[in-house]
Amino acid sequence: MLITLIRRELLDNLMTFRFTAAVFIMLLLVVANTFVLIRDYERRLTSYNTAVEKHRQELLETKTYSSVDLILDRPPNPLSIFNLGLDKRLGNTLGVYYLYIPSLWDAGKHGTNNTYLNLFSSIDIVFIFEGVLSLLALVFAYDALAGERERGTLRLVLTHSVSRGQILFAKYISAMTCLLIPLLMCFLLVLIMLTTSTSIFLRTDDFLRIGGVIFTSFAYLSLFYLIGMLISAAIRRTSTALMLSMFVWGFLVLVYPNMILTAIETAPQADTETVAHNQIKQIWDEFDRERMQFLANDPVPEDDWDFGLWGKGYSFWGGRDDSPSLLYYNYSGFHFEELLEESEPQVPHAQNYHRFLGLQITNTSDRTWIVRKPALEALYVQPAKMERMLLKFSPVGLYDSATEAWTGTDLNGLQDFFTAGQRYHQAIVDFFHDKKVFESRQWFTGDKRGVDWNILPQFSFQRSDISINAKRAFPDLFLLLMINLVLFAAIFLVFVKSEV
Amino acid sequence: MIWHITKRELYDNLNSLRFALTTVLLLGLMLTNAVMHLREHPKQLQNYRDTVVRHENRLESSAADSLYKLAEQGPGRLPKKPSPLRFCAEGGETFLPDNVEGGFGRWGMDDLESFWILAYPPITPNLRNISPDVIKVDWGFIIGYVLSLVALLFTFDAISGERERGTLRLMLANSVPRHTALIGKLLGTLISITIPFALSVLLNLLVISTANDVHLSTEAWGRLGIIFLIALLYMCLFLALGLLVSARVQRSAVSLVILLLVWVVFVVSMPNTLASIVGGLSSPMSSDEFYERSWQLKRESEAEFFSRWFEEPKDSTKRIELGGAYVAKDAEAQQRLHEELLKQQISQMSRVRAVIRISPVTIVQHLLESFAGTGFERHLQFLENVQSYAQQYRTFIADTDQADPESLHIYGIRKGMSQKPVSPEAIPKFEDTLDLSKDFNTAATELALLTLFVVVLLSGAYLAFVRVEV
Numbered sequence: 001m002l003i004t005l006i007r008r009e010l011l012d013n014l015m016t017f018r019f020t021a022a023v024f025i026m027l028l029l030v031v032a033n034t035f036v037l038i039r040d041y042e043r044r045l046t047s048y049n050t051a052v053e054k055h056r057q058e059l060l061e062t063k064t065y066s067s068v069d070l071i072l073d074r075p076p077n078p079l080s081i082f083n084l085g086l087d088k089r090l091g092n093t094l095g096v097y098y099l100y101i102p103s104l105w106d107a108g109k110h111g112t113n114n115t116y117l118n119l120f121s122s123i124d125i126v127f128i129f130e131g132v133l134s135l136l137a138l139v140f141a142y143d144a145l146a147g148e149r150e151r152g153t154l155r156l157v158l159t160h161s162v163s164r165g166q167i168l169f170a171k172y173i174s175a176m177t178c179l180l181i182p183l184l185m186c187f188l189l190v191l192i193m194l195t196t197s198t199s200i201f202l203r204t205d206d207f208l209r210i211g212g213v214i215f216t217s218f219a220y221l222s223l224f225y226l227i228g229m230l231i232s233a234a235i236r237r238t239s240t241a242l243m244l245s246m247f248v249w250g251f252l253v254l255v256y257p258n259m260i261l262t263a264i265e266t267a268p269q270a271d272t273e274t275v276a277h278n279q280i281k282q283i284w285d286e287f288d289r290e291r292m293q294f295l296a297n298d299p300v301p302e303d304d305w306d307f308g309l310w311g312k313g314y315s316f317w318g319g320r321d322d323s324p325s326l327l328y329y330n331y332s333g334f335h336f337e338e339l340l341e342e343s344e345p346q347v348p349h350a351q352n353y354h355r356f357l358g359l360q361i362t363n364t365s366d367r368t369w370i371v372r373k374p375a376l377e378a379l380y381v382q383p384a385k386m387e388r389m390l391l392k393f394s395p396v397g398l399y400d401s402a403t404e405a406w407t408g409t410d411l412n413g414l415q416d417f418f419t420a421g422q423r424y425h426q427a428i429v430d431f432f433h434d435k436k437v438f439e440s441r442q443w444f445t446g447d448k449r450g451v452d453w454n455i456l457p458q459f460s461f462q463r464s465d466i467s468i469n470a471k472r473a474f475p476d477l478f479l480l481l482m483i484n485l486v487l488f489a490a491i492f493l494v495f496v497k498s499e500v
Numbered sequence: 501m502i503w504h505i506t507k508r509e510l511y512d513n514l515n516s517l518r519f520a521l522t523t524v525l526l527l528g529l530m531l532t533n534a535v536m537h538l539r540e541h542p543k544q545l546q547n548y549r550d551t552v553v554r555h556e557n558r559l560e561s562s563a564a565d566s567l568y569k570l571a572e573q574g575p576g577r578l579p580k581k582p583s584p585l586r587f588c589a590e591g592g593e594t595f596l597p598d599n600v601e602g603g604f605g606r607w608g609m610d611d612l613e614s615f616w617i618l619a620y621p622p623i624t625p626n627l628r629n630i631s632p633d634v635i636k637v638d639w640g641f642i643i644g645y646v647l648s649l650v651a652l653l654f655t656f657d658a659i660s661g662e663r664e665r666g667t668l669r670l671m672l673a674n675s676v677p678r679h680t681a682l683i684g685k686l687l688g689t690l691i692s693i694t695i696p697f698a699l700s701v702l703l704n705l706l707v708i709s710t711a712n713d714v715h716l717s718t719e720a721w722g723r724l725g726i727i728f729l730i731a732l733l734y735m736c737l738f739l740a741l742g743l744l745v746s747a748r749v750q751r752s753a754v755s756l757v758i759l760l761l762v763w764v765v766f767v768v769s770m771p772n773t774l775a776s777i778v779g780g781l782s783s784p785m786s787s788d789e790f791y792e793r794s795w796q797l798k799r800e801s802e803a804e805f806f807s808r809w810f811e812e813p814k815d816s817t818k819r820i821e822l823g824g825a826y827v828a829k830d831a832e833a834q835q836r837l838h839e840e841l842l843k844q845q846i847s848q849m850s851r852v853r854a855v856i857r858i859s860p861v862t863i864v865q866h867l868l869e870s871f872a873g874t875g876f877e878r879h880l881q882f883l884e885n886v887q888s889y890a891q892q893y894r895t896f897i898a899d900t901d902q903a904d905p906e907s908l909h910i911y912g913i914r915k916g917m918s919q920k921p922v923s924p925e926a927i928p929k930f931e932d933t934l935d936l937s938k939d940f941n942t943a944a945t946e947l948a949l950l951t952l953f954v955v956v957l958l959s960g961a962y963l964a965f966v967r968v969e970v
Contacts, residue, residue: 017754021761039780119849120776123773238753239752242756243517246756247518259637261632262536262637
């Protein structure tokens with residue numbers, strides 16, 4: 001009996017005009033946007049490759065350790081085609097210096113084009129599904145029960161020995177099968193376009209991630225179908241059910257996410273920034289006092305930090321004080337291409353000074369990070385988390401953050417890169433200590449023999465493991481599934497109690 | 501008879517669920533909008549005032565030194581005045597720069613200092629922004645997205661629903677011409693959506709005008725009136741579309757599906773997708789290329805200049821002339837490069853904006869932006885203001901220098917120019933102004949386009965309804 005019911009429903013749904021029209025529009029949107037997204041990805045990839053090459057070249061031209069600019073580039077994520085997330089928006093270059101621990105908040109950006117074009121937002125695949133797929137689900141659902149009741153066929157069906165639960169189940173299964181068709185067609189189309197593009201390489205686990213996105217989309221779709229069915233079960237007239245469904249859709253998808261974030265301002269505590277900034281400043285002031293003390297106590301009579309070195313080159317000093325990202329440091333040093341003969345006796349003193357300095361600076365930067373990390377967390381991450389939480393009151397928010405987690409374009413996924421950058425920073429500092437780079441002559445002169453940059457630790461970054469993606473997506477996915485269950489139970493209760 | 505049908509439609513709608521839901525939705529959105537404006541506008545205004553004060557202080561301190569200092573330092577950062585009507589159309593102002601940099605030291609050596617140029621800083625994307633991407637709820641969003649959806653929800657069953665119920669046949673049995681029936685329906689729905697919309701607008705303006713720091717002038721109220729009329733015209737467009745589809749299609753459910761799909765394609769997806777496609781067709785100078793060229797220009801003129809500069813004896817007139825000419829040439833070349841970049845970017849953007857006008861929501865958003873004094877067109881106006889001010893400023897420097905008999909009249913170098921302090925009152929001050937008639941001019945095409953859309957759809961709806969079998 002169940003099979004008969006399912007078959008009937010399936011045929012009913014498939015033959016309708018709304019199904020054809022919706023599938024057609026979906027495919028049209030997906031193809032057009034995938035085309036745009038792939039091109040955008042390719043552009044970012046080219047920009048990434050150029051930047052990597054440029055930074056590599058710049059490194060090789062550097063003569064001394066102290067003037068080195070180690071810049072890491074973040075590759076664009078090919079799965080950002082599904083959900084762009086933060087992948088395009090956040091910084092994609094990260095400077096690694098021994099002066100501070102690098103973080104997301106210090107990142108820069110290469111390859112900026114016409115910034116006026118930022119006025120337009122990009123539409124990713126998930127965005128299309130959010131809007132169109134949910135609409136489709138509601139259009140299928142609104143007359144599932146109300147329509148049959150109006151036409152009187154519901155009574156007819158119930159005269160057979162079919163339980164109401166079976167009818168609900170059959171309707172659900174068949175409608176979901178129908179909805180799966182456009183969903184899978186879209187994904188298939190995207191995959192075909194992705195694999196024909198020459199610049200995009202998907203690994204095996206990328207396909208699993210896409211599978212995760214599909215599963216999440218399915219849960220989202222089912223949720224909207226159940227919302228429509230609940231309305232259909234509770235309301236007697238189809239036209240009213242349709243109207244209500246559309247308003248619910250408009251509210252959940254269009255109005256709520258935009259309204260809630262406009263209405264509520266999630267600002268961090270007002271003095272977090274200044275307090276942390278002052279603390280960091282103090283740590284550096286302390287460092288400066290110790291530096292002065294060292295210079296006063298060392299065997300060289302003058303307290304100058306350039307030790308009277310002279311040659312072809314320059315000395316530099318400066319600092320950075322960027323309050324919003326709590327970045328504060330000072331540096332001073334010199335860079336010589338050639339050193340005059342009479343400066344040679346001073347070189348050991350300078351080396352001695354830099355040995356002391358290297359140790360002190362790396363210690364200081366570690367200490368500032370202890371203050372900086374929680375402060376940055378409170379300044380930026382907490383408000384953003386709060387905003388995301390507010391968004392999750394709408395299924396759209398849940399769906400969005402779950403798919404972001406799958407594709408690795410959420411905050412955690414991006415942080416992976418910056419964590420790798422921090423590890424690399426540690427490796428570099430360790431390397432400097434181990435190889436006694438700070439006290440070496442190449443720290444400030446490039447005359448005797450240049451630095452062999454190939455022995456430097458190499459940076460490599462792999463996107464996180466699929467299991468980690470799954471773990472990150474799980475809470476939202478779980479919530480989506482739970483809401484599905486609750487809705488189904490609610491429909492059952494309403495339907496069982498209702499008169500036919 | 502029209503009035504009869506209108507009244508019937510109106511009564512029908514007033515009692516319906518959709519009317520109640522629309523009212524609640526619009527009131528909520530407009531209230532949110534007002535709250536946001538009250539929170540953000542004072543901050544923007546404060547920011548603007550601070551920059552103005554800095555601009556004036558800078559002029560004063562340079563003027564107290566000498567005319568040369570004024571000519572070298574330039575007017576400083578020139579701020580864009582925030583529009584008091586920003587709540588109507590946010591216009592992506594967060595993605596547009598709010599100032600033009602008029603003078604920062606680029607280089608200096610010996611007794612030569614670089615002269616100021618107008619630099620158009622790109623807005624640095626906020627790389628620390630990890631908040632989710634949402635649309636700010638401004639009137640543009642409420643009218644463009646929500647109101648259009650509501651208009652479709654009010655009309656999708658206007659004709660097909662009556663046909664299904666059989667009341668259409670009944671109505672046409674009376675001596676009612678079909679066009680009367682159609683116009684009656686249109687007016688009835690228009691009025692029934694205008695009621696909650698007007699209510700919510702009133703609530704919005706009431707909340708906004710109670711605040712002390714936000715002051716709306718008479719002109720602003722006029723602009724608001726125009727915006728309201730545009731909203732009605734835009735609503736007519738979607739009502740006509742709804743009637744058209746509703747007349748052509750037998751079942752209301754099918755009509756709604758078609759309408760929603762059309763809505764999704766034209767309103768939500770098309771503007772952004774088309775923008776990316778058209779934007780990709782041309783590629784203006786990238787920032788890297790720009791810096792590269794700027795650097796190259798400097799190196800070229802430097803190489804040519806230094807060979808001659810060091811040959812001349814110190815303090816000779818020839819040397820002063822050379823130095824002045826070099827500084828002036830450098831500033832001019834760099835200025836030209838900046839203008840070129842700006843021109844390329846603007847032309848790319850204008851092309852994109854012209855193409856995406858296929859979507860009615862873009863038209864209405866452009867219109868709202870023009871009348872609210874925000875957005876890209878407004879930014880162009882601001883740039884124009886800045887450029888004409890720069891011209892004025894340069895003329896002022898030249899005139900004052902000419903008036904000083906002790907000056908050598910060699911532009912570009914301290915020794916060649918007037919060294920007397922200048923009275924700060926005499927210096928032209930920058931003020932960013934908005935002109936309603938100019939806004940009308942920029943909006944004219946869009947207004948015509950929107951009207952055209954409405955007329956076409958209305959006649960389409962009429963034709964469809966006349967031919968329909970009852």
